[in-house]
Amino acid sequence: MPGSDSARKLTPREFKRMRILRAAIEVFARDGYFSARMTDVAKAADVADGTLYLYFDGKEHLLLSVFDDVLERFIDQLRQEMRRLDDPVDKLKVMVRLHLESLGRDRALAHVLQIETRHSRKFMRLLSRGKLGEYLSLLNDIVKEGQDLGSFRGDVNAGLATNVIFGAVDELVNRWLLSDEPGDLTQYQGPLLKMIFQGIVPCEFHEGAAG
Amino acid sequence: MPGSDSARKLTPREFKRMRILRAAIEVFARDGYFSARMTDVAKAADVADGTLYLYFDGKEHLLLSVFDDVLERFIDQLRQEMRRLDDPVDKLKVMVRLHLESLGRDRALAHVLQIETRHSRKFMRLLSRGKLGEYLSLLNDIVKEGQDLGSFRGDVNAGLATNVIFGAVDELVNRWLLSDEPGDLTQYQGPLLKMIFQGIVPCEFHEGAAG
Amino acid sequence: MPGSDSARKLTPREFKRMRILRAAIEVFARDGYFSARMTDVAKAADVADGTLYLYFDGKEHLLLSVFDDVLERFIDQLRQEMRRLDDPVDKLKVMVRLHLESLGRDRALAHVLQIETRHSRKFMRLLSRGKLGEYLSLLNDIVKEGQDLGSFRGDVNAGLATNVIFGAVDELVNRWLLSDEPGDLTQYQGPLLKMIFQGIVPCEFHEGAAG
Amino acid sequence: MPGSDSARKLTPREFKRMRILRAAIEVFARDGYFSARMTDVAKAADVADGTLYLYFDGKEHLLLSVFDDVLERFIDQLRQEMRRLDDPVDKLKVMVRLHLESLGRDRALAHVLQIETRHSRKFMRLLSRGKLGEYLSLLNDIVKEGQDLGSFRGDVNAGLATNVIFGAVDELVNRWLLSDEPGDLTQYQGPLLKMIFQGIVPCEFHEGAAG
DNA sequence: GATGAATGAGCGTTCATTCAT
DNA sequence: CATGAATGAACGCTCATTCAT
Numbered sequence: 001m002p003g004s005d006s007a008r009k010l011t012p013r014e015f016k017r018m019r020i021l022r023a024a025i026e027v028f029a030r031d032g033y034f035s036a037r038m039t040d041v042a043k044a045a046d047v048a049d050g051t052l053y054l055y056f057d058g059k060e061h062l063l064l065s066v067f068d069d070v071l072e073r074f075i076d077q078l079r080q081e082m083r084r085l086d087d088p089v090d091k092l093k094v095m096v097r098l099h100l101e102s103l104g105r106d107r108a109l110a111h112v113l114q115i116e117t118r119h120s121r122k123f124m125r126l127l128s129r130g131k132l133g134e135y136l137s138l139l140n141d142i143v144k145e146g147q148d149l150g151s152f153r154g155d156v157n158a159g160l161a162t163n164v165i166f167g168a169v170d171e172l173v174n175r176w177l178l179s180d181e182p183g184d185l186t187q188y189q190g191p192l193l194k195m196i197f198q199g200i201v202p203c204e205f206h207e208g209a210a211g
Numbered sequence: 212m213p214g215s216d217s218a219r220k221l222t223p224r225e226f227k228r229m230r231i232l233r234a235a236i237e238v239f240a241r242d243g244y245f246s247a248r249m250t251d252v253a254k255a256a257d258v259a260d261g262t263l264y265l266y267f268d269g270k271e272h273l274l275l276s277v278f279d280d281v282l283e284r285f286i287d288q289l290r291q292e293m294r295r296l297d298d299p300v301d302k303l304k305v306m307v308r309l310h311l312e313s314l315g316r317d318r319a320l321a322h323v324l325q326i327e328t329r330h331s332r333k334f335m336r337l338l339s340r341g342k343l344g345e346y347l348s349l350l351n352d353i354v355k356e357g358q359d360l361g362s363f364r365g366d367v368n369a370g371l372a373t374n375v376i377f378g379a380v381d382e383l384v385n386r387w388l389l390s391d392e393p394g395d396l397t398q399y400q401g402p403l404l405k406m407i408f409q410g411i412v413p414c415e416f417h418e419g420a421a422g
Numbered sequence: 423m424p425g426s427d428s429a430r431k432l433t434p435r436e437f438k439r440m441r442i443l444r445a446a447i448e449v450f451a452r453d454g455y456f457s458a459r460m461t462d463v464a465k466a467a468d469v470a471d472g473t474l475y476l477y478f479d480g481k482e483h484l485l486l487s488v489f490d491d492v493l494e495r496f497i498d499q500l501r502q503e504m505r506r507l508d509d510p511v512d513k514l515k516v517m518v519r520l521h522l523e524s525l526g527r528d529r530a531l532a533h534v535l536q537i538e539t540r541h542s543r544k545f546m547r548l549l550s551r552g553k554l555g556e557y558l559s560l561l562n563d564i565v566k567e568g569q570d571l572g573s574f575r576g577d578v579n580a581g582l583a584t585n586v587i588f589g590a591v592d593e594l595v596n597r598w599l600l601s602d603e604p605g606d607l608t609q610y611q612g613p614l615l616k617m618i619f620q621g622i623v624p625c626e627f628h629e630g631a632a633g
Numbered sequence: 634m635p636g637s638d639s640a641r642k643l644t645p646r647e648f649k650r651m652r653i654l655r656a657a658i659e660v661f662a663r664d665g666y667f668s669a670r671m672t673d674v675a676k677a678a679d680v681a682d683g684t685l686y687l688y689f690d691g692k693e694h695l696l697l698s699v700f701d702d703v704l705e706r707f708i709d710q711l712r713q714e715m716r717r718l719d720d721p722v723d724k725l726k727v728m729v730r731l732h733l734e735s736l737g738r739d740r741a742l743a744h745v746l747q748i749e750t751r752h753s754r755k756f757m758r759l760l761s762r763g764k765l766g767e768y769l770s771l772l773n774d775i776v777k778e779g780q781d782l783g784s785f786r787g788d789v790n791a792g793l794a795t796n797v798i799f800g801a802v803d804e805l806v807n808r809w810l811l812s813d814e815p816g817d818l819t820q821y822q823g824p825l826l827k828m829i830f831q832g833i834v835p836c837e838f839h840e841g842a843a844g
Numbered sequence: 845g846a847t848g849a850a851t852g853a854g855c856g857t858t859c860a861t862t863c864a865t
Numbered sequence: 866c867a868t869g870a871a872t873g874a875a876c877g878c879t880c881a882t883t884c885a886t
Contacts, residue, residue, distance in 0.1 A: 032331045034245060038877060048851045119330040120243045128389055152411045156402050164406045167382025168375040175374050178339055191367050195375045198417050199410030200363045206409050249860060259868040454753045456667055460856060470872040541752040542665040550811055574833045578824050586828045589804020590797040597796050600761055613789050617797045620839050621832030622785045628831050671881060681847040
């Protein structure tokens with residue numbers, strides 16, 4: 001797909017920016033955001049300390065940029081995949097799959113996104129109002145669409161359902177990150193979706209189990 | 212029930228320990244763990260800086276103690292409530308209710324437990340191996356019990372189901388924490404349980420939706 | 423004179439404060455304010471780096487404190503000497519003498535007061551509005567008193583005369599500071615006063631020389 | 634007088650040099666020498682950062698060049714004016730007038746010459762040994778000439794008298810610089826000269842006042 | 845000559861922790 | 866036990882200067 005946005009050649013500036021972002025991911029994942037030193041990021045990116053500040057406003061901005069950059073690309077990819085699909089059920093499946101695949105493929109990145117970017121309420125708000133909000137909004141749209149079509153139960157608030165779904169996926173990734181023998185993250189996709197779709201109680205008992 | 216753990220009078224030492232823990236919760240919630248200064252915790256607890264170190268090993272241990280102390284009491288309470296119940300469905304309901312009630316009652320505490328204690332992988336591991344693990348284990352027991360009795364579907368790995376349930380509740384608390392107009396956290400109990408029990412897809416479509 | 427303010431024993435805190443101020447004078451004079459490093463001041467005062475900040479708000483405040491502390495004592499001394507005198511001419515003589523003596527006695531201090539504290543307009547304003555203003559005001563009072571009594575010519579604005587006198591003394595100190603073989607600063611007292619009192623033009627030519 | 638130094642057309646290089654010097658004056662006056670950044674000087678001069686170093690050896694040399702350039706022209710002008718005059722009294726009058734006029738006309742320049750160039754002993758020595766020394770030497774010559782002719786009192790060391798005169802003028806300029814409502818600097822010329830010529834004590838009291 | 849992206853040395857300040865009283 | 870003054874290691878960031886183009 002020559003000429004496509006994601007394939008076009010990077011300018012030297014963009015290239016160096018990417019190098020720094022990648023270095024930040026590695027160093028932040030290895031040492032933790034707070035313990036990580038800017039000078040180590042610079043070393044990992046093979047640039048001088050001062051160069052970091054030609055591309056980013058500071059340490060915090062660097063962390064935020066890791067998050068936003070990655071999520072931006074992820075959301076783009078998601079949007080493209082969504083276009084091909086009609087069934088909200090399928091959309092949800094794809095979304096969960098991509099989520100697990102993306103993070104499962106890059107443990108350092110997952111670490112930064114799941115843990116280091118959540119070190120403070122202030123930072124979490126920043127994320128929620130940025131790309132993360134966009135992502136949740138995408139998920140929310142799918143839920144609502146499913147409810148409109150009758151594929152998803154309509155007696156649960158869509159926003160809450162969105163949170164529950166995200167929370168389930170998110171926690172799974174967290175456990176995978178904390179595990180000593182992680183294995184393949186995507187292996188959980190099937191059971192996870194089953195839980196999300198069908199819950200934990202078999203249909204025949206639904207009456208009695210209703211909250 | 213004289214002499215019971217929770218009702219007996221606190222020794223002066225225990226009392227001061229509690230004062231420091233409470234001060235830590237307030238200060239960590241207000242300023243964030245990393246920005247918070249030990250001297251401010253001391254001030255809030257109305258003790259000298261050095262006194263903190265007579266009760267805790269350091270800043271990190273103080274944070275850990277907040278977590279463990281609170282969870283210990285929560286788990287005790289949970290165990291007592293569980294004893295009265297037989298039905299795993301009821302147990303799960305109670306567990307979720309207590310979870311939401313406990314955190315909904317004390318926003319500063321919720322903030323510290325949900326956000327500040329998760330600032331690094333190292334710390335999260337510490338939690339997982341401590342009281343948090345115990346809590347998850349309790350939840351896991353309920354799930355397995357439900358599966359054994361047939362109340363919960365047996366075709367999903369219990370550990371994964373546990374994670375999904377915990378993740379759903381946890382994320383809900385997070386959203387509540389980040390919200391500007393929080394409202395009452397317990398209001399979500401019903402819908403949340405519905406999601407956990409029945410999933411998002413109505414029974415009649417379960418075949419097609421299976422992951 | 424036991425019990426007098428200046429002779430009373432210093433508290434340990436005051437003593438350490440003085441030690442730091444003295445160290446600052448030496449280091450600022452030796453390296454210049456901007457090149458001087460706080461860690462060197464600390465070393466010279468034989469305290470830890472952080473201790474400086476228990477006594478002063480920062481580097482700039484330290485410099486300001488050197489100035490204000492010294493001038494405060496100088497002004498006190500001046501006020502006491504003034505009390506014994508009636509003749510403004512005598513007062514001016516004493517003032518100039520004390521000025522030259524105080525600085526001539528301590529070259530490092532003179533260096534800091536004359537040069538390092540004047541590194542920026544902002545800082546000079548700070549000084550002018552502080553103790554330096556008080557000092558100039560004292561000088562101004564003497565000039566006005568002399569004019570009222572007829573000892574000083576009344577056809578020159580007192581403020582301007584004050585500036586001229588101060589400028590003359592100040593510049594003399596500056597030249598002494600920049601000189602490689604300084605000699606005794608007080609040796610200039612007589613000629614300086616002659617210039618201030620009588621100007622450069624002999625009386626018989628005053629008509630023609632008037633500006 | 635075509636071809637004269639001050640009137641001939643500037644080469645492009647000289648022109649750019651002047652632009653940089655002017656930019657330096659503005660930026661140094663606005664931000665202070667130490668806070669000022671070379672990149673801001675470059676911006677103000679509308680050249681690239683690196684270009685500054687094609688015309689000056691560095692930041693310090695730039696400041697020194699501002700001083701020397703301005704003083705060189707000032708001294709040239711002074712020498713020309715002196716040529717027309719015989720009376721040392723007149724020469725002194727003209728010198729003071731030109732001094733006040735030159736600085737009164739350009740407050741940014743005055744700021745740099747009076748304050749920013751005096752930030753350290755090392756720099757002040759540099760000035761004293763350069764153009765400033767030349768200027769003081771010029772003043773000294775006038776004083777000595779006046780003493781030889783009997784117009785100025787001979788019982789005061791010429792060097793000291795020079796310092797006193799310079800100090801008086803210099804301090805006046807300083808006060809004007811620090812004032813919030815400066816007004817016209819040249820208004821002080823008359824009274825200032827009166828002080829310099831006649832001192833502060835009326836002739837009839839000279840005996841008693843002699844230092 | 846002119847550019848401006850890259851360099852990297854340098855430092856004021858903070859704050860968790862200690863320990864003499 | 867309690868205190869709080871003192872410690873000193875640690876680091877993000879700036880900016881004068883350089884040099885490949």
